[in-house]
Amino acid sequence: MTNPTRPTYIRRTGRIHNLIEAAGTAVLIRPEGANMPAPRPPLDFFGSIARIHRWKLTLIGVVLALVATACGGGGDSRPEVVADSELPSAAKTDGQVVWYSSLPEQYSKVIADAFTAKYGVPVDLFVTGSLGLQNKIAEEIKANKLAADVFHSSYPPSFVQLKSQGLLASYDSPEYPAYPPEYVDPDKTYGTFRATAVVIAYNPTALDGRPAPKAWQDLANPEYRGMIAAADPKYGGTQLIADHLLTQKYGDEILRQIGAQQPQLVDSQSAEANLIITGERAIGMDMNDYEAWASKYNKKAPIEYVYPEDHVTVVPGYVGILEGAPHPNAARLLQNFLLSAEAQQLVQDKVGAYSTRKDAKPIEGRPAFSSLPVSQANWEEVGQDTTEIQDKLSSLMHQS
Structure with a gap:
């Protein structure tokens, strides 16, 4: 044409x-x-x-x-x-x-x-x-x-x-x-x-010899105090759902403990990724997997990431x-x-996002979608109580 x-x-x-x-x-x-x-x-x-x-x-x-x-x-x-x-x-x-x-x-x-x-x-x-x-x-x-x-x-x-x-x-x-x-x-x-799967991303150099987190509960470890970046659940649907599922699995205490770690809260996934890439923060708590994937493979940035071993939030x-x-x-x-x-x-x-088509080919450097320990929220429940859930989750993350 x-x-x-x-x-x-x-x-x-x-x-x-x-x-x-x-x-x-x-x-x-x-x-x-x-x-x-x-x-x-x-x-x-x-x-x-x-x-x-x-x-x-x-x-x-x-x-x-x-x-x-x-x-x-x-x-x-x-x-x-x-x-x-x-x-x-x-x-x-x-x-x-x-x-x-x-x-x-x-x-x-x-x-x-x-x-x-x-x-x-x-x-x-x-x-x-x-x-x-x-x-x-x-x-x-x-x-x-x-x-x-x-x-x-x-x-x-x-x-x-x-x-x-x-x-x-x-x-x-x-x-x-x-x-x-x-x-x-x-x-x-x-x-x-x-x-979209939610991952924990990290900058190996910025960790300064500390072990990389492998599960959500690892983020409450005091050795990561002042090293975490996170997207504020008030500003994005994926973050809201990921944090909501954490509290469903572990109770409010998990976010209260992470909030006490002095996380830097930002209003977008891109801002979170930039903090990890530059080393200003060592760990991205709740990054979209495609954002982490693109940073590593397309931008050749110093980012690694893990699919948390306890559960993976997947947002269709x-x-x-x-x-x-x-x-x-x-x-x-x-x-x-x-x-x-x-x-x-x-x-x-x-x-770098997952397709759910049955004939979709695997993505380089990523586990097969079918292999992830997937957790999904009750969408109707979240939709009915969006404002209340946002306010609660954001409050828990603003502990410091």
């Missing part, structure tokens, strides 16, 4: 802004020294229906708002959904697809570029952290201005709550048979785009189509692409 259509990205004041996965909201990458906006606490919109009164919205009101958005206040002007075989041409007629993604910008762009190169359909990409996306979608629904077609996040409770409120479209992707049933919603409203990063998506055919085409063998190979090769 000559002059393939290039992906487009969310613009603000006429310029393209890069967005990084960070503190529960989109953070603009600005020149050094520029003032950065303080992160907003995540809105607990996708918690229990009982708390939606915060915006004076009932479940019926939310659904009606979405219908009004899809219909533009009048007749439904959205394109008619076509058969899967006709999606490539119909997606071009849609003109673009809007993808909200929590996968960091540099990785999401690789996937978006591959989709555009293959199908000639531009991707309007918005990237921020999982809880930031939760905020954004909630605010758009409140304003009757839902813009997203496809939603990807590493915070599964968002999908559980969206589905319960009728805000995810049911679409039986032809890619779903390639996945184990536990990684596809039974009602086909979402599937698993990637799986779901992807689904929002009900009333403005570009429904392009949305289905992108959903299929994200779950395809082609895109999943990019997820493993370029991102």
Whole structure:
């Protein structure tokens, strides 16, 4: 294809802004020294229906708002959904697809570029952290201005709550048979785009002769005092889930002990990785495995990491189509692409995250996904009590 259509990205004041996965909201990458906006606490919109009164919205009101958005206040002007075989041409007629993604910008762009190169359909990409996306979608629904077609996040409770409120479209992707049933919603409203395992990372030099930790409880050892970096559970879905599962397994005392170790708390996985790479801190308590993998193998940074021997938190990063998506055919085409063998190979090769496809090849330097002692949370429970869990976990980590 000559002059393939290039992906487009969310613009603000006429310029393209890069967005990084960070503190529960989109953070603009600005020149050094520029003032950065303080992160907003995540809105607990996708918690229990009982708390939606915060915006004076009932479940019926939310659904009606979405219908009004899809219909533009009048007749439904959205394109008619076509058969899967006709999606490539119909997606071009849609003109673009809007993808909200929590996968960091540099990785999401690789996937978006591959989709555009293959199908000639531009991707309007918005990237921020999982809880930031939760905020954004909630605010758009409140304003009757839902813009997203496809939603990807590493915070599964968002999908559980969206589905319960009728805000995810049911679409039986032809890619779903390639996945184990536990990684596809039974009602086909979402599937698993990637799986993130939480590891303990460390800088061997910065450990200064101390043994590397092998299990979560090792982090409470006084010899690591002042050497630990951790992502604050207030600002990211993966961290929240990992810390929540620790307390489920060992009680609150485990985080209270680690919090007494004077950990440096940061608002993103990238910031945590940088502290370990530079040696400012020796241990990254709860790093995404793909972040550690990319630092070691792509950046050749002085990072090693272990999958904790007592249990490994695995967070499925779901992807689904929002009900009333403005570009429904392009949305289905992108959903299929994200779950395809082609895109999943990019997820493993370029991102370093696990694919849950049954035909996925192993990742260099990583244990097979099926061999991990996997622990997963009760997503509905976490979603109902997000704010309370965040506050408790963050308080436990702020002991010093």
